[in-house]
Amino acid sequence: MTLLKNTIDTDSPEYQDGVSAMNDKLAEIDTVFEQLAAAGGERAVERHRKRGKLTARERIELLLDRDTAFLELCAFAAWGSDFPVGASVIGGIGTVSGVECVIIANDPTIAGGTSNPFTLKKQLRIMDIALKNRIPFISLVETGGANLPTQSEIFIPGGDSFRRLAEMSKEGIPTVSIVFGNSTAGGAYLPGLSDHIIMIEGQSKVFLGGPPLVKAATGEVSDDESLGGADMHARKSGLADHFARDEQDALRIGRRVVARLNHTKEGPAPALSVPPIHDEEELLGIVPADLKIPFDPRDVIARIVDGSDFDEFKPLYGSGMVTGWARIHGYPVGIIANAKGVIFSEEAQKVTQFIQIANRQATPLLFLHNTTGYMVGAKYEEGGIIKHGSMMVNAVSTSTVPHISLLIGSSYGAGHYGMCGRAFDPRFLFTWPSAKSAVMGGAQLADVVTSVAKASAEARGKPVDLDALEHRRAATEKQIEDESLPLFLSGLVYDDGIIDPRDSRTVLGLSLSAIANGPIESDRSYGIFRM
Known part of the structure; x- marks a missing residue:
């Protein structure tokens, strides 16, 4: 067994802030549940x-x-x-x-x-x-x-x-x-x-x-x-x-x-399930109150997989993505998780290879989202980020094993696509109350919109009304922030539910059990390409 170690200090101010922020979000969700009831x-x-x-x-x-x-x-x-x-x-x-x-x-x-x-x-x-x-x-x-x-x-x-x-x-x-x-x-x-x-x-x-x-x-x-x-x-x-x-x-x-239906499940039966060795209650404070602060997804994985047992794939290469094998309630699963937010070429190639292996092994994939998207800039364009990002998106698109997505932090831009967002047809997609998803962060999008408006005015030789521009920037940022929140997206049926982080293992286990009603198949007939 390869046991994940505990790296969480539950007494730290950062962790306690995370717990407080998550509890506030859960309280908001509870009020909506009361409306449903x-x-x-x-x-x-x-x-x-x-x-x-x-x-x-x-x-x-x-x-x-x-x-x-x-x-x-x-x-x-x-x-x-x-x-x-x-x-x-x-x-x-x-x-x-x-x-x-x-x-x-x-x-x-x-x-x-x-x-x-x-x-x-x-x-x-x-x-x-x-x-x-x-x-x-x-x-x-x-x-x-x-x-x-x-x-x-x-x-x-x-x-x-x-x-x-x-x-x-x-x-x-x-x-x-x-x-x-x-x-x-x-x-x-x-x-x-x-x-x-x-x-x-x-x-x-x-x-x-x-x-x-x-x-x-x-x-x-x-x-x-x-x-x-x-x-x-x-x-x-x-x-x-x-x-x-x-x-x-x-x-x-x-x-x-x-x-009397005589219905039998066609997928594999689960192995003996054992609970994680780390406390699922601690999932409440792992995600920081400020999503700009990175966190280690291994701390999440350690609290949702059987026995906190996780065999990591390529741990020293493309360290901004965590990939590896585990079981959840006895069902085998390959896990792909964002570790640094930004996805670089090395991470995209690593994930592509991992998806190919999962398909060869007919193993379902779980995507844990916390990404701001693929890296931009001249150096990275020269290094082939478009090619490598496209490679990852292609692999996700053509993968035939079942996918499950869980949004635990940010899920922005094409990174949302590469991590199997709704448009890429995951069997199930759930979100934590901490999650956000949009084309980009509200502040960044507002800056882009106002920068373009300012440049357009200057190009036409017209004066720039800075007060009006700032008002527009603030209004745009608020709009995007509101539209990136879980309740807004869930209202549009862009996910299958907002879940309490502590219920993640149960929800994922129920999802994997549902998936096992059909066979876990892959039609891949080629060998593994080394990226």
């Missing part, structure tokens, strides 16, 4: 319960195996928008009858469970996770369909959700729908395209057009039950595969359906 508000939840219905979170809880974890995904979607945080839908990964499943549930206490643009974005991301990782997909449906005032942002891309359900079925990924209420218009195809459908007596309503629309279109007079109730679909149309008496019965049937 409140769902559509006390009155809406009370009205929902008076109808004899469970809340969306209660439905998920009863569906899951008792005392098992639920990894909630994209929880903060729509934060900062005109729509409620969470985007009116709950999604994540949990265990049902011993089977890992992706679960998504409409929250009918929020605008009747209607879908807004953020609902769609979140739903498609969660479906993508099910599809890429070959995980059975369960929909707990109760939706009024599209939020009509935003139909222009939903209708065209919304068809993608139908396509993905069909793709899952084609790929042998089971899909299950439990209908708890209305599932109308386009929403009717969510159960319609599922492999297994469960409907509830007197409660489920599935039809393309409700009674008012049918009357307007055809003159036919009908009611909800005869047009699309559970009894009709179970006895006449054949849409319902299972007929439940109430919500609890529907969830019981859903668990039995999953138990």
Whole structure:
């Protein structure tokens, strides 16, 4: 074993400042979690319960195996928008009858469970996770369909959700729908395209057009039950595969359906897992309050990998990047972590070679982000930084083993790309509350913008208003700082969740377990190039 040593002085002022800053950020996240827990508000939840219905979170809880974890995904979607945080839908990964499943549930206490643009974005991301990782997909449906005032942002891309359900079925990924209420218009195809459908007596309503629309279109007079109730679909149309008496019965049937799926994981089974020898609680203070101050990612690695056991690759070359092999909850993983922020040519070449080896060995990769990007300047341009940075980006782009990204510090510029940012399709991407991501830091970007404006004015022979320029610089810096924060990015569904640093090992273990539902494959047929 190659044990990582503890280099953290938990009594130092720097560490204590880091803890204080992280706790402040976690407190901010907790307030958003409280909004999520409140769902559509006390009155809406009370009205929902008076109808004899469970809340969306209660439905998920009863569906899951008792005392098992639920990894909630994209929880903060729509934060900062005109729509409620969470985007009116709950999604994540949990265990049902011993089977890992992706679960998504409409929250009918929020605008009747209607879908807004953020609902769609979140739903498609969660479906993508099910599809890429070959995980059975369960929909707990109760939706009024599209939020009509935003139909222009939903209708065209919304068809993608139908396509993905069909793709899952084609790929042998089971899909299950439990209908708890209305599932109308386009929403009717969510159960319609599922492999297994469960409907509830007197409660489920599935039809393309409700009674008012049918009357307007055809003159036919009908009611909800005869047009699309559970009894009709179970006895006449054949849409319902299972007929439940109430919500609890529907969830019981859903668990039995999953138990009979005969689903087996195609990836490797984990080895015996042992906890890190260093305290995970100490992850709170490793990242400095000021992200400009560097920190050693080995201190993070030592607190998330099994036994704090880490075999480093090329430790003396390209020291600005840490690469090596470890296990997390028994699953093998290659780790790539920024150590100095800036990525130089040596680091880019080292990472490229490491990615090639990981692909030859069919080992998933974990990227720990804390980078300001690739190095600039005449000396580095002459040294081939564009070539070497492109080489690293190419390797990340064409790597076929699963990737997981965890943003723990800065993630700026093309360095974000080289470290497998969202656009490079990691299986999962999570952030710590300390993280920031943008094209560059707010101060640097503001300086660039004002410098260009000043140069442009001088080139045209116009006077430079320094006060106005400073005002513009300050406003630009604030805008970029606000837009680089985790909640802003999470609101746009650019990550799969903001996590407490102390939960990192658990979240990564759950992610690796989810990935193992499918085979860990690499189609590399060439030898390793020495960079």
